[in-house]
Amino acid sequence: MKTISYSFLIFLMVITASCENENFVISNKLVGKWSYTTEASPQGIFVYELTINDNFSFLSKINSFGIYSGQNNQDLSGWSEFSGSLEEGENTLIFSAENYMWWDSFYDMTPVSEESNQTLFDDCTYKVTSNSLELTYITYPADAPVKTKRKYIRVE
Numbered sequence: 001m002k003t004i005s006y007s008f009l010i011f012l013m014v015i016t017a018s019c020e021n022e023n024f025v026i027s028n029k030l031v032g033k034w035s036y037t038t039e040a041s042p043q044g045i046f047v048y049e050l051t052i053n054d055n056f057s058f059l060s061k062i063n064s065f066g067i068y069s070g071q072n073n074q075d076l077s078g079w080s081e082f083s084g085s086l087e088e089g090e091n092t093l094i095f096s097a098e099n100y101m102w103w104d105s106f107y108d109m110t111p112v113s114e115e116s117n118q119t120l121f122d123d124c125t126y127k128v129t130s131n132s133l134e135l136t137y138i139t140y141p142a143d144a145p146v147k148t149k150r151k152y153i154r155v156e
Contacts, residue, residue, distance in 0.1 A: 028054070029128045030088070034152030040067050044077060050133070050152055056086045058095055060120055068106060078104035082120055091127070093135070095120035 036048040044067035051059040061081035066073040084098035100116040103109060121137040128134075131154040139148045 033155040034133050035155050036150055036152045040064060043067060045073050052086060058086045059083045060095065076105065082116060091125050093124045093126050
């Protein structure tokens, strides 16, 4: 009887380990640093960086370059970043920010850090293909919610 119990216990452990490995493999394609660059208006650029770690944490940072008068696109104007935990579902991601930091050269300041409870990329789905990560999520401009897509490129 003990042999059957031990065999059953080992069977359950193997099944559990298999499930955990399968989830890790799915998440593994998300792990890494991703980047997206766009022009700012009326001048400068924004560089969006998204780092996803294998412990289900993330860092989302926006760097602005050359947005102030007298600056060029190599001059850092400011940055902001959210960090927190990440939940993965079937083709869905939930980015729950726990910390928010920001700095702006216009104010000649030291970086500001504060707690956050914001969810980034509301109602987010994702697709990974070769070296790109496409997020589809909802943004909220003044008049109505808008379905938005952002395509990040993997940073090597």
